[in-house]
Structure formats: C-alpha cells, structure tokens
Amino acid sequence: xxxxxxxxxxxxxxxxxxxxxxxxxxxxxxxxxxxxxxxxxxxxxxxxxxxxxxxxxxxxxxxxxxxxxxxxxxxxxxxxxxxxxxxxxxxxxxxxxxxxxxxxxxxxxxxxxxxxxxxxxxxxxxxxxxxxxxxxxxxxxxxxxxxxxxxxxxxxxxxxxxxxxx
Amino acid sequence: xxxxxxxxxxxxxxxxxxxxxxxxxxxxxxxxxxxxxxxxxxxxxxxxxxxxxxxxxxxxxxxxxxxxxxxxxxxxxxxxxxxxxxxxxxxxxxxxxxxxxxxxxxxxxxxxxxxxxxxxxxxxxxxxxxxxxxxxxxxxxxxxxxxxxxxxxxxxxxxxxxxxxxxxxxxxxxxxxxxxxxxxxxxxxxxxxxxxxxxxxxxxxxxxxxxxxxxxxxxxxxxxxxxxxxxxxxxxxxxxxxxxxxxxxxxxxxxxxxxxxxxxxxxxxxxxxxxxxxxxxxxxxxxxxxxxxxxxxxxxxxxxxxxxxxxxxxxxxxxxxxxxxxxxxxxxxxxxxxxxxxxxxxxxxxxxxxxxxxxxxxxxxxxxxxxxxxxxxxxxxxxxxxxxxxxxxxxxxxxxxxxxxxxxxxxxxxxxxxxxxxxxxxxxxxxxxxxxxxxxxxxxxxxxxxxxxxxxxxxxxxx
Numbered sequence: 001x002x003x004x005x006x007x008x009x010x011x012x013x014x015x016x017x018x019x020x021x022x023x024x025x026x027x028x029x030x031x032x033x034x035x036x037x038x039x040x041x042x043x044x045x046x047x048x049x050x051x052x053x054x055x056x057x058x059x060x061x062x063x064x065x066x067x068x069x070x071x072x073x074x075x076x077x078x079x080x081x082x083x084x085x086x087x088x089x090x091x092x093x094x095x096x097x098x099x100x101x102x103x104x105x106x107x108x109x110x111x112x113x114x115x116x117x118x119x120x121x122x123x124x125x126x127x128x129x130x131x132x133x134x135x136x137x138x139x140x141x142x143x144x145x146x147x148x149x150x151x152x153x154x155x156x157x158x159x160x161x162x163x164x165x166x
Numbered sequence: 167x168x169x170x171x172x173x174x175x176x177x178x179x180x181x182x183x184x185x186x187x188x189x190x191x192x193x194x195x196x197x198x199x200x201x202x203x204x205x206x207x208x209x210x211x212x213x214x215x216x217x218x219x220x221x222x223x224x225x226x227x228x229x230x231x232x233x234x235x236x237x238x239x240x241x242x243x244x245x246x247x248x249x250x251x252x253x254x255x256x257x258x259x260x261x262x263x264x265x266x267x268x269x270x271x272x273x274x275x276x277x278x279x280x281x282x283x284x285x286x287x288x289x290x291x292x293x294x295x296x297x298x299x300x301x302x303x304x305x306x307x308x309x310x311x312x313x314x315x316x317x318x319x320x321x322x323x324x325x326x327x328x329x330x331x332x333x334x335x336x337x338x339x340x341x342x343x344x345x346x347x348x349x350x351x352x353x354x355x356x357x358x359x360x361x362x363x364x365x366x367x368x369x370x371x372x373x374x375x376x377x378x379x380x381x382x383x384x385x386x387x388x389x390x391x392x393x394x395x396x397x398x399x400x401x402x403x404x405x406x407x408x409x410x411x412x413x414x415x416x417x418x419x420x421x422x423x424x425x426x427x428x429x430x431x432x433x434x435x436x437x438x439x440x441x442x443x444x445x446x447x448x449x450x451x452x453x454x455x456x457x458x459x460x461x462x463x464x465x466x467x468x469x470x471x472x473x474x475x476x477x478x479x480x481x482x483x484x485x486x487x488x489x490x491x492x493x494x495x496x497x498x499x500x501x502x503x504x505x506x507x508x509x510x511x512x513x514x515x516x517x518x519x520x521x522x523x524x525x526x527x528x529x530x531x532x533x534x535x536x537x538x539x540x541x542x543x544x545x546x547x548x549x550x551x552x553x554x555x556x557x558x559x560x561x562x563x564x565x566x567x568x569x570x571x572x573x574x575x576x577x578x579x580x581x582x583x584x585x586x587x588x589x590x591x592x593x594x595x596x597x598x599x600x601x602x603x604x605x606x607x608x609x610x611x612x613x614x615x616x617x618x619x620x621x622x623x624x625x626x627x628x629x
Contacts, residue, residue: 122455126607
C-alpha cells in the first residue's frame, strides 16, 4: 500500500467518524428536545372526580354553570386551570353534565333558560336541552361528562376538551 | 474625522464588508421596476419593525398562563409608551399581512413566478402562511378570554386532521385542556419556532432575488422561453440595467418608511386592541372572534354546508397550499403580460372579491345570536291586547329576537319578523315555529300551545 493510498483510507475513516459522531451527538441531543416537543402526548393526564355543587343546591329541572379545577393543573396555570360544564338535575338522583364546548369549533355555548336551548356565539350553533343539535353547523350533540352523587355532593369526572374528529 | 476614516478603512479591510455588500447593493436591475415592485420590500420593512417591537414587548411581557394577562394590562396602561409599543406591533402585523398579500397578487398578475423564479414563488407561498401563523399565534399571546377560546378553536381545527387529529390538537394546547403549558407553547411558536423558519426562508427568498434578478416588467408578445431567458436577461441588464442602489432602492425605502410612519400613526391614534376578560376557560360569556385577517375563514366556517365542513376544514388548507405550490410547475413559461392572461386577472379579482365579501360578512356575523337584544318596547308592540303583549314578550323571553329582527330590535340570523304575517298565514307560521327548519330549532317541544297562539297574535298585528 502506497503512502497516498494509506492517506486516503485514513481520510475516509475520519470523514466517516466525524459524520457518525455528529449524527450520534445530534441524535442524543435531540432526544430531550423531541421529548419537550411531544411532552403533551407523553404525559398521561389522570381523570379525577371533582365536587361541583351540593345536592341541595339544585332543584329538579334546574340548569346551572358549574366550574371545577382540571385534573392535573400546573402550579403556574393560574385561572387557566379551571373548566366549566352545564349541569342539569333530571330527577332526584340523576344529573346530566354537558361540556361547554360547541362541537363545531369548541366555542363556549350558553344555556338560555327562556328558550330552553344551548346557543353558541361563534357560528350560531344551537342545541336542544338534551344536547342534541337543533340548528347551525355543529356536526354532533354536546359531549357529556360523567356525573355522580357522593355523600350529598355532585361530582364531575374531569375529561379532555372534546375534540371533534372526522 | 481622519482618524475615524482610518479606523473604518481598517475594519473594512479586515472584514470585507464593502467587498461583500457592494455587489448586492449595486447589482443591476431592469429599468421600469417602479412602484408596483415596492410591496415585497415593504413586507420586509414590516418584518424588521415586528422583530424590534416584538423584542421590546418581550422585555415587558410575562409568558406565563397565570401572569400574561396582568403583564399585558401593565404594558397597555402603565408602562411608558407601552400602549404605543403594543399598537405598533398590532398594526405592524396587519400591515405585514396586507403587504405580503399585495406582493403576492402583483407577482401572480405579472407572472413573475415563471422561469427561472419558481423557487422564489414557492418560498414566498411558505412565507405567506408563516406570516399568517405569526399573526394568529400573536393574537393568542394577548391571552385574554378571546385568546384562550381562540386556542381551543385552533385545536378543534387541527382535530379534523385524519387519524392524528386528536394528537395534533393535544399537542397544540399543550395537554388535554387549556392550562399552564398552552401559553408557553404559543409563546415558543410565536417567538422562536416560526421566526426561525421565517428568517431562513426570508434569507433564501432574498438570495433568490439576487441570483435570478428582479423580474422585468412584462411586455405583451415577449413570452418567457426557458431555453433563452437567462441569456436574454443577462444581455438586457448589461445594456439597459440600472444599479439597485440608489436608482431603484429609493422607492423601496420611501414606501417602506411611509408604511412605518402610517403604522406608528395608527398605533398612536387608535392604540392596540383592548383586552377582553381574563383568561379563565370557565368564563363562557365571551364571543371569540379572530383579528380581521382571519375573519374570512371565520365566516367560511359559519357559511359552509355543515355536511362537508369537517372535511373542508382539513382538505381546504391542504389543497390551497398544494395549488399555490404547484402553480409555477403548471405554468412556468410563456406570456407574462396580464393583457394576454385575462383568466389570471379574472381569477385574482374573484379571489379578492370572495375574500373581501367573507370579511364583510364576518364583520357583521349575522349568524351569531344577538344576546344583547332588548325586549320590544310598547311603541313597537302598539297594542293593548294582553294576548298580543304576551306574544311580544315571548319573542324576547324565548330567544326569538336573538335571531329575528322586529323593527330595529333583534338579530340577523333568521328572516325579519316585522311584517312576516303579510307573507305567511297563521298555519304557515305555526308549522314553521313548531317544526323549525335547517337553520332554526323546532320550538314544538319548547312553546306551549297558548304561547304559540300569543306569538302569532302579535305577528298578525303587523300585517
């Protein structure tokens, strides 16, 4: 092997080594970066029961806006840690809790007591009192939360913001 | 002075600044590239203004879900010139979107995207969408109730992406709900991620302007032929080209400076948009609405047939981007003159009229219930009959006035009821109210029989 050939082999080796090490360092440095980017998908959010009202606060047929803290709020979330739901007392022992998010594009729906309808301010979606679509663009009924009565307290199980999919 | 000249000569010699910049500043441009060419550089002027005011705002803004609202109140109402600073950043964003839009239309109408400037068009299309993304993420950083609900709306739109919709929505919000991570994410997108891509693409876009040259004003009967164009362009520049600085650049600088002065004047006169309620996702009595440049899309969401809407929310943007990116491959040679491309001009006018109409409709938002509607006054009722008075009261109580107008009161979503009884019989009115329609709830299960009679009695007084 000539001196020139040895040099070329050496050079080829170092080129491969430099590229390989660069790729390795980029890969290793990239792990925490990708992890930060995908953090919301990697962390599991628990679903917990939150007290939203006392049983005595609700007359049968009443619909009220209730608020509760999200399942796993960050210390710096401040008031953004809250969520809301529309809660209706159907009978002595049954309640229905509707998400406040319109199924069209997520805007906050309002309960209009006189009209007995839920109305969305954004694009005019309207729902009947059972949450089914009355008119406008919403593709499906209002999403419901799970509700239970525990020791004279009404509790709602926290859930993700309902995202309408195709 | 002599000393300063010596210092500069040393710096210039060692750094090669003049050597590097001179060819760029003094490169030859075609004659006749006049006022219609200033919108690209005006966009760049706006970008620089946005960067500078953005950096200044970041010195005062707290990018934390719990504190951002208060810090914005501080910037707007307490910080010295804070109101003006926010105003400049707000109007700067609007100006940048207007300038990039006009620039794009000019490039399309004069077919400046044809050979050899296809990459300029492609990078420009990407820059257009990045500019809009900057506008939207910036609007969310206002982090009032409008910002919070707009982030949910954005997540819902991403939710329509097939298969990965929910994951994309969760990624955007930084979790299952709006919370501590949401604002941090939007801050990062607005301040680091999108600007980084934007700067790279702006550099690439400008490099292409130098490499391929500014497109010459089109002339009827002088088509672009890829085989000969580069040589023809080179010869033309050598013969009649003028140095960019100062013979062409002065227009860019003058127009750019005027744009910035106009932005500052608007910011001084009107100030930034006032914040709405604090960012509490449990506060629902708010009416989320995007800034003006997204209003056309906002309108489209209200007006599209519901059956196809979910698909269009995903397919529409993808198709728009694809068509725009494909344009220079579909038509990369031939005539550039607008006079020989009437369909291009017609198409551009149609798009402008369509977008502007949607914008006007969005301003009016006739599809939104008018929650502020007031009960009808005795003058409007104009009757002492108790049944009629009861009927008029029900129109308000049952929310009919949210969507229907009587005289000057009520919403615009449904048909006006002022003289509806002239067109419809009692039976027709009854059927419509009870059964509802495509855009109206069925009130059969909501109204009592006597309520229905009272409402019809009121409507009949206005024949």
